[in-house]
Amino acid sequence: MSDALSAPPPVAASKPLSAPQKALRKLGLVRAIDLALHLPLRYEDETRIVRLREAREGEEVQIEGIVTSCELSLGPRRQLLVVLDDGSERCTLRFFSFYPSHQKTLAVGERIRARGELRGGFLGWTMMHPTFRVAGGELPDALTPVYPTSAGLPQAYLRRAVLSGLERADLGDTIPPEAIADCPGLRLRGRNGSAQPPWTLREALHFLHHPRPDTSLAALEDRSHPAWQRLKAEELLAQQLSQQRAKQERDRLRAPALPRRPDGLDQQLLAVLPFGLTGAQSRVVDEIAADLARPVPMHRLLQGDVGSGKTVVAALAATVAIDAGWQCALMAPTEILAEQHFSKLVGWLEPLLAPLGKGVAWLTGSQKKKERAAMLARIASGEAALVVGTHAVIQEQVQFQNLALAVIDEQHRFGVAQRLALREKMRDAGLEPHLLMMSATPIPRTLAMSYYADLDVSTIDELPPGRSPIVTKVVSDSRRDEVIGRIRAQVAQGRQVYWVCPLIEESEALDLGNATATHLELSAAMEGLCSADGQPLRVGLLHSRMPPAEKKAVMALFSAGLMGVLVSTTVIEVGVDVPNASLMVIEHAERFGLSQLHQLRGRVGRGAAASACLLLYSTNESGRLSETARERLRAMAETTDGFEIARRDLEIRGPGEFLGARQSGAAMLRFADLATDIHLLEWARAWAPVMLERWPRLAQQHVDRWLGGKSDYLKA
Numbered sequence: 001m002s003d004a005l006s007a008p009p010p011v012a013a014s015k016p017l018s019a020p021q022k023a024l025r026k027l028g029l030v031r032a033i034d035l036a037l038h039l040p041l042r043y044e045d046e047t048r049i050v051r052l053r054e055a056r057e058g059e060e061v062q063i064e065g066i067v068t069s070c071e072l073s074l075g076p077r078r079q080l081l082v083v084l085d086d087g088s089e090r091c092t093l094r095f096f097s098f099y100p101s102h103q104k105t106l107a108v109g110e111r112i113r114a115r116g117e118l119r120g121g122f123l124g125w126t127m128m129h130p131t132f133r134v135a136g137g138e139l140p141d142a143l144t145p146v147y148p149t150s151a152g153l154p155q156a157y158l159r160r161a162v163l164s165g166l167e168r169a170d171l172g173d174t175i176p177p178e179a180i181a182d183c184p185g186l187r188l189r190g191r192n193g194s195a196q197p198p199w200t201l202r203e204a205l206h207f208l209h210h211p212r213p214d215t216s217l218a219a220l221e222d223r224s225h226p227a228w229q230r231l232k233a234e235e236l237l238a239q240q241l242s243q244q245r246a247k248q249e250r251d252r253l254r255a256p257a258l259p260r261r262p263d264g265l266d267q268q269l270l271a272v273l274p275f276g277l278t279g280a281q282s283r284v285v286d287e288i289a290a291d292l293a294r295p296v297p298m299h300r301l302l303q304g305d306v307g308s309g310k311t312v313v314a315a316l317a318a319t320v321a322i323d324a325g326w327q328c329a330l331m332a333p334t335e336i337l338a339e340q341h342f343s344k345l346v347g348w349l350e351p352l353l354a355p356l357g358k359g360v361a362w363l364t365g366s367q368k369k370k371e372r373a374a375m376l377a378r379i380a381s382g383e384a385a386l387v388v389g390t391h392a393v394i395q396e397q398v399q400f401q402n403l404a405l406a407v408i409d410e411q412h413r414f415g416v417a418q419r420l421a422l423r424e425k426m427r428d429a430g431l432e433p434h435l436l437m438m439s440a441t442p443i444p445r446t447l448a449m450s451y452y453a454d455l456d457v458s459t460i461d462e463l464p465p466g467r468s469p470i471v472t473k474v475v476s477d478s479r480r481d482e483v484i485g486r487i488r489a490q491v492a493q494g495r496q497v498y499w500v501c502p503l504i505e506e507s508e509a510l511d512l513g514n515a516t517a518t519h520l521e522l523s524a525a526m527e528g529l530c531s532a533d534g535q536p537l538r539v540g541l542l543h544s545r546m547p548p549a550e551k552k553a554v555m556a557l558f559s560a561g562l563m564g565v566l567v568s569t570t571v572i573e574v575g576v577d578v579p580n581a582s583l584m585v586i587e588h589a590e591r592f593g594l595s596q597l598h599q600l601r602g603r604v605g606r607g608a609a610a611s612a613c614l615l616l617y618s619t620n621e622s623g624r625l626s627e628t629a630r631e632r633l634r635a636m637a638e639t640t641d642g643f644e645i646a647r648r649d650l651e652i653r654g655p656g657e658f659l660g661a662r663q664s665g666a667a668m669l670r671f672a673d674l675a676t677d678i679h680l681l682e683w684a685r686a687w688a689p690v691m692l693e694r695w696p697r698l699a700q701q702h703v704d705r706w707l708g709g710k711s712d713y714l715k716a
């Protein structure tokens, strides 16, 4: 290895890191294998020199010639103009920013290689800001890789580091030949489409770092090349192995077995409910009950569109736990939602629990000290069979007598740490609680198969009967008067209306100002109308900075049907359930995310009345909506199916944002793309358990290689 190619020296503990070394570290490029797996974004072709006479306008080319002039031009903009003559024609290299070293290297008479986009024109060929170097030495015989990098890490340094990593790393295969032979991306396309053996990891890496110049750049760029397929298959397999192993490890933990009795509390609850379960609800209750009966902690996600009736499923799960003599906790992300759950669950369960000397407790951050102390005592004694609340439920002082089941509503709103804390509540007994997570944002299939592969998933894919579909319209804010007219018509019929104002992140004050102004506007516009109790029509205001007691009072009036219009910020986003509300107006809908819009829309259409959702949008100064805002609004108008919305959301935002809290700990896929690589994902999912079973050592090596220290993010 020549000196220029040598690796950055191994870092002695005492030696401070150089800036590029620090930058490497920041990118996670620490081990030789990390460097070897750092793959190019694209390539430059420096293998050929193009003669200017044969060149075409707009081509990205490398030319070589003698400098015939090098001048500073001091016109309106200072620039360096260098003329290169390659024997066939001349080309002017133009630099608007340059250092004295430019002039030194590009001195008249020097032989130079320059690379850039060729422009023709009035003055002949030009290249703006080409890269260049003194000619000499062999032309490279492979395409030149361009790596993803960061500030302070020059491409040339990174190239040397990667090359050295590639030479030092152990690149032996960790995927057994049986699995490779079965991999669609590799099996179908041997080299040149022939029946040659599939690419090994070593071959694929060497190739991707230094592809031969005759390689199709298109196949490299869209990553359909078999070498890329190999890398993506490797990466997906590592992800599957780590997820499935986390799941197996959890399966070794113990949890209380909570068998369901034939005439248990759950049956009693079913008997008193004002409705029968939908088929989908019954099915998921059975799935959950089967988990609870096992002495292994449940880790199940219950997904169902807004309004699909997840709360009653949670209540039934709780009765199974309570019936077996244990406690259950239910946590919601906001106080309003927790409050709603509480009143619903008290109504359903208190009559069943009271004869057993048990009840439902309530915990939030805003509770008075005395009330809180009383609740804590009930929880500690076990008298509170069910505890409903916000994060307050997982605070340290909360001691359960015997917690067996934790239900987390709108799980994506909770971080990993909070879920962990909930599980900590049982550690003393050496047992884990069962965990049921509920979400109205369905996970698209590919994400469920990849990032959520460690979870069991139950899906409610059916809405309770008697719901009328919600009609969604996208309306310009300039038609606000018409919208207000429509609100009057709704409330005149005794219906209720939500008006949601966006959260403006930069300024809470502005946000509030907006909601307050709208509240005044609507109050004035409803003049002359009456509420159900004969009083002048109430128009309420709800926002996150109101004292909890006030919020509660407003929600109580709205829930009781005594408030016609509720103007609010997004605090009502999740879970609020008022079946008489039939119109949802969302102001500045262009500022909301797709799943948020869908959640908001789900606040209406909960009863039998025809419901509508109006998405009011404002354009920017130039009268335009951004492309993604337009796509979101279009999706909302076109479908009310939560799964379809989630799929489009994934398409618009990509998995990074979609994963929210989960992604913070999760190693993201770097190479595989869930939209195009389902065949590889399915392969990895099928082979991961086989590998864990038959080749545990290889499985371990594979995960270590790909995820290094990052593989234990799934503890929660």
Ligand code: ADP
Residues within 6 Å of the ligand: 275, 276, 277, 278, 281, 304, 305, 306, 307, 308, 309, 310, 311, 312, 440, 464, 465, 575, 577, 579, 606
């Ligand atoms: P979500 O899944 O969005 O949490 P909820 O649990 O709030 O939905 O249920 C929405 C509404 O539907 C509630 O008023 C609930 O009581 C009602 N509901 C739930 N299941 C049924 C059913 N099987 N038949 C009729 N109404 C139901």
Ligand code: MG
Residues within 6 Å of the ligand: 310, 311, 409, 575
């Ligand atoms: Mg809900």
